[in-house]
Amino acid sequence: MSTDANDGRASRSRGRPRLEIDRDAVANAVAELFAEGGIDAVSIAETAEKLAVSRATLYRAVPTKEELLGILFERSTRELTERTDAVLAASSEPSDQLVELIKLQAEAAIRMRSYMPVFFGGGGLPSDVFMRWRNWSRQFEKRWSVVVMACMDAGVLDKTDPVVATRLILGMIIWVSRWYRPSEKITGEEIADSAITLLRLRLPEVEA
Amino acid sequence: MSTDANDGRASRSRGRPRLEIDRDAVANAVAELFAEGGIDAVSIAETAEKLAVSRATLYRAVPTKEELLGILFERSTRELTERTDAVLAASSEPSDQLVELIKLQAEAAIRMRSYMPVFFGGGGLPSDVFMRWRNWSRQFEKRWSVVVMACMDAGVLDKTDPVVATRLILGMIIWVSRWYRPSEKITGEEIADSAITLLRLRLPEVEA
Incomplete structure (x- = not known):
């Protein structure tokens, strides 16, 4: 421009x-x-x-303010999409993919904590940005749900509605943006490891 | 008044x-x-x-608007606290307690979906309401973390930082407020069951 x-x-x-x-x-x-x-x-x-x-x-x-928000929104979503695709390309093992997606998302939730819940939640966004968010959000969720479904098929996760399961796991990590405090000295890696433990996903280190 | x-x-x-x-x-x-x-x-x-x-x-x-928000905030938090305490009193089995807490919270996330993320996230609240939120939030989290710790001690959940685990599980359910759409015809009970499945908690029905 x-x-x-x-x-x-x-x-x-x-x-x-x-x-x-x-x-x-x-x-x-x-x-x-x-x-x-x-x-x-x-x-x-x-x-x-x-x-x-x-x-x-x-x-x-x-x-306009919409365009200002749009510039940050576009950079954040493009970056998340690119890094998510890189994780998906790096392994064909569903459990490895989900573990790495959770780590990536936890790190992003911390780094983007002031605006991630706004962008992911859609609430309070100008309508123009909201519409783009909705399209991006569906595509992004789809990438995750393919991995979640593959984890269920492989017995890494117990079977349940894969869309609901995807949203629950994503929400678990997105909400980190809201409670994370740098003063508490917990890292994104540690938070991701806790999520992986709660979901009983195998850690790549354990498999090696 | x-x-x-x-x-x-x-x-x-x-x-x-x-x-x-x-x-x-x-x-x-x-x-x-x-x-x-x-x-x-x-x-x-x-x-x-x-x-x-x-x-x-x-x-x-x-x-003031602060007081208006305070009236809704107080009713919502009092209700959640009372219902949470009733769940804790109804069983002494940690896995039953956690299953029921998740069901209660999922139902509340749907019913209170327009304001739960605001109240739980603290963001955008007037400072007076925010201070009350912070105190309540800590006490509420404490109730949950006692159950999460008991689940870890009983082997129902794998061991990890209990405070982080509590926030991850609570966040998973709070975020339901943001993606739930009545038109999708998924019930709070079904969402709670998916969360329980993901966490591999035993359902009370299964134990009977």
């Missing part, structure tokens, strides 16, 4: 060079605002301040 | 009869507003409209 560099503070050269907005920097700024005060703290004015650009500059590149 | 009945629309008798505000009706109205539009939809004006009383009348009994 590019935008005019003329932000009203000073007239630039006649050539009007176009400024690239660094979407990664925008995503970081929005994530920081979420951490500071939740979705209500996210605004174009505050994001511009974090990025040290004028409101007008940011406004021209990202005209 | 009682309040003056003179709400400014008409002067009443010199005796100024005091009006009892029905806290249960207030809690119901606030719960409806949550269901309609989340915490942002909760206001004294909207609550008064639902209760068919004037804003001034409600305002005199419940002067």
